[in-house]
Amino acid sequence: MKRIKTDVLVIGGGSGGLSVAAGASQMGASVTLLEGHKMGGDCLNFGCVPSKALIASGKAAYSQSHALQYGVADHQPKVDYAAAKDHVADVIATIAPLDSVERFEGLGVNVIEEYGEFISPTEVKAGDTIITARRVVISTGSSPLVPPIPGLENVPYETNETLFELREQPKHLLIIGGGPIGMEMAQAHIRLGSKVTVIEGAKALGKDDPELAEVVLNSLRDEGVEIAEDALAAEIRGKAGAIEVEVKDGRVFEGSHLLMAVGRKANIDKLNIEAAGIERTRTGLVVDAGMRTTNRGVYAIGDVAGGLQFTHVAGYHAGIIIRSMLFGLPSKAKTSHIPWATYTDPELSQVGLTEAQAKEAHGDKLEVVRFHYSHNDRAIAERKTKGFIKLMVVKGRPVGASIVGYQAGELINLWALALANNMKMSQIAAMVAPYPTIGEINKRAAGAYFTPRLFDSAAVKRVVGFVQRFIP
Numbered sequence: 001m002k003r004i005k006t007d008v009l010v011i012g013g014g015s016g017g018l019s020v021a022a023g024a025s026q027m028g029a030s031v032t033l034l035e036g037h038k039m040g041g042d043c044l045n046f047g048c049v050p051s052k053a054l055i056a057s058g059k060a061a062y063s064q065s066h067a068l069q070y071g072v073a074d075h076q077p078k079v080d081y082a083a084a085k086d087h088v089a090d091v092i093a094t095i096a097p098l099d100s101v102e103r104f105e106g107l108g109v110n111v112i113e114e115y116g117e118f119i120s121p122t123e124v125k126a127g128d129t130i131i132t133a134r135r136v137v138i139s140t141g142s143s144p145l146v147p148p149i150p151g152l153e154n155v156p157y158e159t160n161e162t163l164f165e166l167r168e169q170p171k172h173l174l175i176i177g178g179g180p181i182g183m184e185m186a187q188a189h190i191r192l193g194s195k196v197t198v199i200e201g202a203k204a205l206g207k208d209d210p211e212l213a214e215v216v217l218n219s220l221r222d223e224g225v226e227i228a229e230d231a232l233a234a235e236i237r238g239k240a241g242a243i244e245v246e247v248k249d250g251r252v253f254e255g256s257h258l259l260m261a262v263g264r265k266a267n268i269d270k271l272n273i274e275a276a277g278i279e280r281t282r283t284g285l286v287v288d289a290g291m292r293t294t295n296r297g298v299y300a301i302g303d304v305a306g307g308l309q310f311t312h313v314a315g316y317h318a319g320i321i322i323r324s325m326l327f328g329l330p331s332k333a334k335t336s337h338i339p340w341a342t343y344t345d346p347e348l349s350q351v352g353l354t355e356a357q358a359k360e361a362h363g364d365k366l367e368v369v370r371f372h373y374s375h376n377d378r379a380i381a382e383r384k385t386k387g388f389i390k391l392m393v394v395k396g397r398p399v400g401a402s403i404v405g406y407q408a409g410e411l412i413n414l415w416a417l418a419l420a421n422n423m424k425m426s427q428i429a430a431m432v433a434p435y436p437t438i439g440e441i442n443k444r445a446a447g448a449y450f451t452p453r454l455f456d457s458a459a460v461k462r463v464v465g466f467v468q469r470f471i472p
Helices: 015-026 041-045 048-065 081-099 101-106 180-191 210-223 311-327 355-365 377-381 408-420 425-429 440-455 458-470
Strands: 002-011 031-034 110-112 123-126 129-138 142-144 172-176 195-199 226-228 233-239 242-247 252-255 257-260 264-266 298-300 339-342 347-352 366-372 388-394 397-405
Touching: 002 015, 015 031, 015 041, 015 101, 015 129, 015 311, 031 129, 041 048, 041 081, 048 081, 048 180, 081 101, 101 110, 129 311, 172 180, 172 242, 172 252, 180 195, 180 210, 180 339, 195 252, 210 226, 210 347, 210 388, 210 397, 242 257, 298 311, 339 408, 347 408, 355 366, 355 388, 355 397, 366 440, 377 440, 388 440, 397 408, 397 425, 408 425, 408 440, 425 440
Parallel strands: 002 031, 002 129, 031 110, 129 298, 172 195, 172 257, 195 226
Antiparallel strands: 123 129, 142 264, 233 242, 242 252, 339 347, 347 397, 366 388, 388 397
């Protein structure tokens, strides 16, 4: 058994862990990184990257059959599902070198391709090596949650970890779970020619503003996706190619393939956290505002920390703990400025408080401002007028933004910047946006906040009247 010492030990080579390893090593710390599966983690191999690549294939197919509005004849696309998966694999392969063992060894990181297991509060065993570290970072991410639905163990099913390797196109894809993963894959597959049924135990896209979510859900229904809500799966039966899902109220849904997309669980089981004195919750590890666990020498970041499960959050956490570990400076994570997006068509994005949350937090002080895509000239030119932006404003400062529509995931960036820096609506309104762009929606929304203050104000009209009468 070998023994080594290191300043920083990172367990998990996903987005957050790689950011910590690269940053700490380049700043002069000795770093060891453990990864027992695939470098790049879930995002590169099974999540963000492959899903967006498959969505792109679906968009290409959809554009061929919906071109008439642009003066181009509609054409029924000929989809090669296996070739679409080749596209997905190629996208992963293109990005993979950035996350590779070779690149990180080139940065000075000692990469051990083994899982890590605590054997004491300061020691971790990985294969035939025991590592003693001054600071340990757990960034093991999460994996698909597969609930114990009766019969599921006897039926073949996919998760996000297997779906992108599937070469046979599903004739009728059943998706249990109507969250972002389920809805993105539903639309991608309906556009690629599969029939799709989404089975959701509560409300589809239930964590988003229901008014905006309904725009997305109606769009998917219009494309042919069957969305069954309040449909809690009670039993699954059948075999490959002929699967049935019976829900609690007796409805039965039939399909050829099954995708489980009901949520995520933190990857903790292999860590032996008890040996390190680390406590856990139902959703992950117990961490404080600085991302430290109950073992002061151990940090947890990303999905395993039990909070928002997004790749960009893991990267944000990495920056927080590097400041603390390497420079000894206080640094705390917050969530009020963290954006997220669902990459359906139309897209759905959010930062800060939703309207319901803002009403609960601020009551009568809240003002809600809306601006519709149908009033944006670029959206009209692109035939992308479905959607709107909703801003939650308190005392002249945005506290939340919700967007549904074309490029909503891009538009939300400005409001994430505004919330991160406590900016005023007047600063957004002062921005000059090029014409015609979708980005003008943000400026026009800010302008809509000031419209009643300028055009419906008796005081403003008196001042203007005075100037016109008396000021040469």
